[in-house]
Amino acid sequence: MLSLKHVYFFEAGIGILANTFLLVFHIFTIHQMHRPRPTDMITCQLAFVHMVMLLIVLYISSADMFKSLGFPNELKCKVMLYVSRVSRGLSISITCLLSIVQVITISPSSFYLSRFKQKLTKHIAIAFFCICCFSLCSNSNMIINTVAHSNRTNLLNVSKYCSLSSINSIVRALYRMINLSQNIFFVGMMLLSSMYMVIFLCSHQRKSEYLHTMSISPRTSPAKRATCTVLVLVSFFVIMYCVDSIISFFSAVLWKYEPVVLGVQTLVGNMYATVSPLVLISSDKRIVDILKKVINICQFFQESVK
Structure with a gap:
């Protein structure tokens, strides 16, 4: 467990x-x-939300840090x-927003959503x-339900110091229905936008093959690179979300969190927040060019010292 x-x-x-x-x-x-770029604004929002989410997990998981502030544990x-919980809700909704914006960005002028291209920045704000207001309210x-850990039997332990108290079954079902409906909507929109992006990529591939037969050198466009990146992010998020949902479902049914199960769920729940910035960094040509320049400068200084 320590490892x-x-x-x-x-x-x-x-x-x-x-x-x-x-x-x-x-x-x-x-x-x-x-x-x-509209995607720059969304990426900035996503990075901030993930940073907050990981800092909170790090704080909750560390006993010394949890005792550091002079506020009551509860x-x-x-x-x-x-x-x-709010940051996790924002993570799924902003990822969904990123996929929708990418669909609008690559869509032709005949597409219905293309009318939003001109004022996309305003619509994103x-x-x-x-989605911030909705996430704050829905969670x-x-x-109300979070309490400091005690020896009461009707508590669901979510960390060493924090627990969730049992509530009325009707109220619990209502909140679960709201959260489930929210997640189904966002995941559904991601899947629909992913289907459109796959169709776009297939069409772009056929066009590239045609240009190749005409002896014209095809180049990977920025739109295609960005679409592939968003598609990878959405696919990875859906996989991690399904695994996390399965673990959460069985834990909620049993109304019991084993330490090992909690640790695995923490790993799975944070995987997207950890991997997504690495994918975005590696796929952004601007960042890659900057990193290459930094590496070249470091190599130059090393050779100068030798």
Whole structure:
């Protein structure tokens, strides 16, 4: 169990560093560009949400850090678990928003959603505000149900210090229905947008093969690279979400969290927040060019010293 804890500490550390780098890069990019890409704004939001989510998990998992603040344990539990649940809700909704925006970006002028291209930045701000408000409201039950850990038998332990109290079955079913409907909607929109992007990529591949037969050298367009990146992110998120949902379902049915199960769920739940910035960094030509220049400078200095 100690080694498992070290693993997700390492996972959280890598994710925090990668998301911080991605966030800083896109903040400078948005600040310098008069008309930043819509996907840059969404990537910035996603990196910030994932960084907060990983920091919260790191804080909750560390006993020394949890004892560091002078607030009552119950208040810290309520704040930490509420922010954690809200950030997870924002992660799925912003990923969904990213896939929809990419569909709008690559869609031809005859496509219905192409009319939003001109004011896409404004629509993104409105959409982000709406999903933030919805996520804050839909997870409000965490403030009421979260309590500090005790020896009571009707508590569901979610960490060493925090637990969830049992509530009325009707209220619990209502909140579960809201969260389930929200997640089904976002995952469904991701799958629909992914189907469209797959069709776009297949069409683009046929066009590239045709250009190749005409002795014209095909080049991978930025739109195709960005579409492939979003497709990878959405696919990976759906897989991790399904695995996490299966673990959560059995834990909720049994109303019991085993330490090993909790550790595995923490690993799975944080996997997307850790991997997504690495995928976005490796697929962004601007970042890759900067990293190559840094590597070349370092090699030049090493050769100079020798």
